[in-house]
Amino acid sequence: MPRDERPKLSRRAWITTTSGVIAAGLVKTQADAIHLGAQEAPIDPTKVPGRLVSELGSRAPAEEPKRLVRAEALSSSSRTPLADLMGTITPADLHFERHHAGIPDIQYEDHELLVHGMVERPTVFRMSDLMRYPQVSRIRFLECSGNGGGVYNRDRMPTEVTVQALDGLLSTSEWTGVAVSTILREVGVRPGASWILAEGRDSAVMSRSVPLDKVMEDSILAYGQNGERIRPEQGYPLRLFNPGYEGNTSVKWLRRIEVTDRPTHTRDETSKYTDPLGDGTVRQFSLVMDAKSVITFPSYPYVLPEAGWWEVRGLAWSGRGRITRVEVSTDGGRSWVDAALQGPILDKSTVRFRHLFDWNGRDTLILSRATDETGYVQPTVEQLWEARGTRTSYHQNHQRAWKIARTGEVTFGLGELV
């Protein structure tokens, strides 16, 4: 057919306009599209020339992974579609968001970082200055410490909840920037210093205190993420990145580091991001994210169409180092087997685990539990209740469970166990 007469429509649009069934706009799922495509004999791609190169790529039209936005507000979050992802790296446009006063509009050229306090040489660094310093890249997870807060209350244990809604405040990227130790060496830390205060350039002026030991060990001033500049919602053009620490400490849109001899006790390390315990005390500076794992497949709302061989897949990570083991139970926690771990297993990064499972078609509960290099084993929710009481809102890293009903329907299943 002459070039000008070829349909200039996407595959989905083509199906929509050529199928009587879908004329009403009922194409909803990839499965629908494939099914109808088979019926309607779509264009044979071996018989028409394909699209030309382009400056920016895009996903296949049928693939539409999206962050979950539950409330549009200045202080809000969006969640990574964990069930849609493969491997360990989160595409930057699907990295979870947590902002406390929206995303500031910042120009690369005029952004500056002030480093001062207990230092020999208080210094202002422009981005072009920071770019000249020796560079580091690290693949590391980032998790909000509020992740999973919806499955801690015994009386309000959900069943119809996706892994995205539940644990989607988790993402993994290759972060690139300057080691904080390089910059602090440059300004000369004075004796007696033990903390820093990191401050953002958003209208919340997000501020967190971080132990000096930590930032000297492995924190970076990150300007790159998965091969490109950090996106605005991740802190463009500069963020602090503290591997293994609760996400809020990795202050975005970083404009200031003050070296101090004590924490500043900002609002977000006193009234927020602290953990009321059962004995009436409040745990403060609970910074490290303990080991955790989640099964991403099968999970709600997936329906297993038949019994037989299925691969249980998920992610495991620890803020204290490497994951050394992930166990999976397919019988409600009565027995556990080691899942296969996909290397490389990196420090403070997510690991993909897999377990081949021959489902017999009966009701069951599947669980996972991670162990890290310190020997710490991901606890049960009962262990957390026992240790912390029931009133905490952060660091709820307990084992999750999915129920597989004989119908194949998968729902969140922890409520069946507690």
Add this chain to the structure above:
Amino acid sequence: MRLPATDVGLVSAVSREWGSPLRTAARRAAGLCLVAGLLAACSDGHRGATGGAMAPDEVAVAGTAEGLPAHAPDRFGFGTEASDARVALWDIDVRPDGQGLPPGRGSVAQGRDVFNIHCVACHGPTGTEGPNDRLVDSEQWDAVPSTRTVGNYWPYATTLYDYIRKAMPQLTPGILSDDQVYAVIAYILWMNEIVSEDAVMDAETLPAVIMPARDKFVVDDRIGGTGPIR
């Protein structure tokens, strides 16, 4: 040199006394340097720690270590020295000991006016109605974060200054004068029955306020490992 992951937990565990700095990494580095007789190379404890900014999974190939190379200069000299005025412009945080509080003062009565103009829309007429964070509640908090208020949960009154000056009101942050910030803090503390109706907040009186929740806060004691779940 890489530190055991458990040392990260140690940082918190040993830092119970805020004013008593314990830099595990630097001390370890210094100790190792002494053993190796390399004092000169380790004269700056943080140089040792800089070399530690690598993890085994990233240093398998010679020459790809993340620490600074041996021939790196002591200083690169990039960046511009920050003048005292430049530092003062941005150094706006306030600590529990009062460091960072500006001159100025404000009373409960003045604070009532500030609150009713700038705060009431989000926090309600008595600081309890919302829609945003509840500010007043003298009862114990419960499982719902919104019940953790200035009166029953905030450990330091100075944090109010640090936060309000930086981030409030949410839609027009920075609009309040120093006196207005002191005043609205006095009013919020009075609504929580922490200060009297004739109280005046300034750089002297604010750090002296003892918050009801002050002694409830304890430092994280989780350390990973095979011990009890904390």
